[in-house]
Amino acid sequence: MNDPVRIALVGCGRQMRQNLFPFLQRVRGHQIVACVDPDLSLAAEIQAQTYGAVCAESVGGLDLSTVDAAVIAVPPEPSSLLTRHLVERGVDCFVEKPAGPSTPALEELDHAVRRSGRNVQVGFNFRYAETLARLHELTRATRATPCSVTIDFYSRHPSAPQWGVDTTLEAWIRHNGVHALDLARWFVPSPVVQVDAHAISGGPDRFQVVVILRHLDGSLSTLRMGNNLKRFLVSVSVQGTDGSRYSAPSLERVTWDLDAGTPLGQELHSTRNLDHGWARSGFGPELAFFIESCRRSASVRSLDGLTGDGVAGDGLTGAEDGPGVGDALAASALCDRALEGLAAPAANGFGVVTHPMRASAQVG
Known part of the structure; x- marks a missing residue:
C-alpha cells in the first residue's frame, strides 16, 4: 500500500x-x-x-x-x-x-x-517512550528469569469521580493506574496469578495505592501509584536474582544501579528533550x-x-507487536482485581495478624 x-x-x-x-x-x-x-x-x-x-x-x-x-x-x-x-x-x-x-x-x-x-x-x-523501551531492551535477559519489577506512576488527575464511576479512586485506577498495570504485563512476560492491593489516604480524594502482582514464574511486580504527588512521575526498575538492577528513574534516563549486588550507578541511556516530547512521551x-x-x-x-x-x-x-484490545482487556481485569482488594483489605492474599505487632520503640 x-x-x-x-x-x-x-x-x-x-x-x-x-x-x-x-x-x-x-x-x-x-x-x-x-x-x-x-x-x-x-x-x-x-x-x-x-x-x-x-x-x-x-x-x-x-x-x-x-x-x-x-x-x-x-x-x-x-x-x-x-x-x-x-x-x-x-x-x-x-x-x-x-x-x-x-x-x-x-x-x-x-x-x-x-x-x-x-x-x-x-x-x-508508555510502551513507546524511548527510555522505557530502552530499559525493556536492556533487561531482556534479566526478565527471562524470575525477577522483581517496581513501577511508580503518579498523576494529579483525576481528582474527582469521572467517566461514570462512583469514586475518585476507581476513576484514577481505571484511567491512569491501567498504564502501570499494562507496563507490569509488558515488563514481566509471565501470567499474573495473584493481585494484592492497598491504599493510603493522603487527604480528600488524594491517595497512594500499592499493588503487588505475583506472576506464574515467581516474579513480583510492585506498583506504587496515585494522585498524591504535585507532579507527574513515571519510573521503572528491574532487579534480577543475580543482584543486577536497572532503572529508569524518570522518562529521561536509564541507569545500571547494581552489578551482582555491587553499586555501580552507570548511566546507560539518556533522552534529551529537544524533540518537543517525541521520544519522551x-x-x-x-x-x-x-x-x-x-x-x-x-x-x-x-x-x-x-x-x-x-x-x-x-x-x-x-500489528502483532502493538498493544491491542486483548491487552486492554487483561489490564482491565487487573483493575477489577485491584479494586476488589482495595474494597476488602483484609482478604487480599496477605496473612492477617490477629494481634498487631508493636511498632519500633525508637521514634523519629
Missing part, C-alpha cells in the same frame, strides 16, 4: 488536540480526511490545520468508503461502541486507553475485533507504529485476498 492512509479523527477534545494530533502531524504516510466531534467547533479547530478534511458531528455522518483508519479519543463508554462500529465496517482503529468502560465491554469488543480481522491498537503510549512513536501497521495489514489483505470477515484469529493484521 503506497497511498497515504486516510484517517478520521474521532473525538477532538483535549487529548486529541494536545497529544495525539500534534504528534500525528509529524508522522508521514497518512492524510487526515475527517474530524468528528459532537461539538463541531472543536472539530473545526483541528480541520483548519488540515488539507481538505471534512467535519461531522458523528461517524454516522461520514462516508466510510473514504476512510481507512480512525484515531479515537473519546470517553470509555462510547469508545468501545465506536471502535466496534468502525471495525465492523472495515476501518482500522487506534483507540485511546482504556478502550472501554468495563471488562465485559472490552470482552465484547475483543470478540468483534477478532471477527473483523481489522488492525486495532490501544493507546498505551511515546505518543509519536505509537502513532507512527499504527500508521505503518495499517499499511502492512492492508498489504497482507491485498496479497492474500482477505476480506476481513472471519480471519482475525490468524494474526495477519500486521
Whole structure:
C-alpha cells in the first residue's frame, strides 16, 4: 500500500488536540480526511490545520468508503461502541486507553475485533517512550528469569469521580493506574496469578495505592501509584536474582544501579528533550507504529485476498507487536482485581495478624 492512509479523527477534545494530533502531524504516510466531534467547533479547530478534511458531528455522518483508519479519543463508554462500529465496517482503529468502560465491554469488543480481522491498537503510549523501551531492551535477559519489577506512576488527575464511576479512586485506577498495570504485563512476560492491593489516604480524594502482582514464574511486580504527588512521575526498575538492577528513574534516563549486588550507578541511556516530547512521551512513536501497521495489514489483505470477515484469529493484521484490545482487556481485569482488594483489605492474599505487632520503640 503506497497511498497515504486516510484517517478520521474521532473525538477532538483535549487529548486529541494536545497529544495525539500534534504528534500525528509529524508522522508521514497518512492524510487526515475527517474530524468528528459532537461539538463541531472543536472539530473545526483541528480541520483548519488540515488539507481538505471534512467535519461531522458523528461517524454516522461520514462516508466510510473514504476512510481507512480512525484515531479515537473519546470517553470509555462510547469508545468501545465506536471502535466496534468502525471495525465492523472495515476501518482500522487506534483507540485511546482504556478502550472501554468495563471488562465485559472490552470482552465484547475483543470478540468483534477478532471477527473483523481489522488492525486495532490501544493507546498505551508508555510502551513507546524511548527510555522505557530502552530499559525493556536492556533487561531482556534479566526478565527471562524470575525477577522483581517496581513501577511508580503518579498523576494529579483525576481528582474527582469521572467517566461514570462512583469514586475518585476507581476513576484514577481505571484511567491512569491501567498504564502501570499494562507496563507490569509488558515488563514481566509471565501470567499474573495473584493481585494484592492497598491504599493510603493522603487527604480528600488524594491517595497512594500499592499493588503487588505475583506472576506464574515467581516474579513480583510492585506498583506504587496515585494522585498524591504535585507532579507527574513515571519510573521503572528491574532487579534480577543475580543482584543486577536497572532503572529508569524518570522518562529521561536509564541507569545500571547494581552489578551482582555491587553499586555501580552507570548511566546507560539518556533522552534529551529537544524533540518537543517525541521520544519522551511515546505518543509519536505509537502513532507512527499504527500508521505503518495499517499499511502492512492492508498489504497482507491485498496479497492474500482477505476480506476481513472471519480471519482475525490468524494474526495477519500486521500489528502483532502493538498493544491491542486483548491487552486492554487483561489490564482491565487487573483493575477489577485491584479494586476488589482495595474494597476488602483484609482478604487480599496477605496473612492477617490477629494481634498487631508493636511498632519500633525508637521514634523519629
